[in-house]
Amino acid sequence: MALLALCMPILPGKKEKWQGMMEQITQQTAKKEVDEIRENAGVHERTFLQETPNGDFLIITLEGDDPAASFGKILESLPEDFVDLVKDVHGVDVAAAPPPLPKLVYDSRS
Numbered sequence: 001m002a003l004l005a006l007c008m009p010i011l012p013g014k015k016e017k018w019q020g021m022m023e024q025i026t027q028q029t030a031k032k033e034v035d036e037i038r039e040n041a042g043v044h045e046r047t048f049l050q051e052t053p054n055g056d057f058l059i060i061t062l063e064g065d066d067p068a069a070s071f072g073k074i075l076e077s078l079p080e081d082f083v084d085l086v087k088d089v090h091g092v093d094v095a096a097a098p099p100p101l102p103k104l105v106y107d108s109r110s
Contacts, residue, residue, distance in 0.1 A: 004067035010056040043070035
């Protein structure tokens with residue numbers, strides 16, 4: 001299994017909006033749909049909230065056979081309202097060309 005980790009900022013003043021979105025996603029009916037999208041993309045997602053003095057960030061891990069390809073599949077399946085929300089909360093336009101994916105610079109087991 002391969003692993004991909006992504007970091008996304010939560011823009012100033014948008015944390016409550018992000019928390020509301022997460023409440024919607026983690027409700028049983030919505031969670032089932034969101035989980036199914038990840039399963040269909042062939043990836044296991046974990047999302048962490050990192051609170052810092054310089055702002056809050058999401059750390060997202062995607063684990064699967066090809067997490068980079070799975071990330072693309074997830075982006076393609078996002079509903080329009082979620083695309084708008086991601087742009088508003090994170091400042092990332094997922095409808096545009098994706099930014100370069102992070103590169104691994106250290107692995108204690110390799």
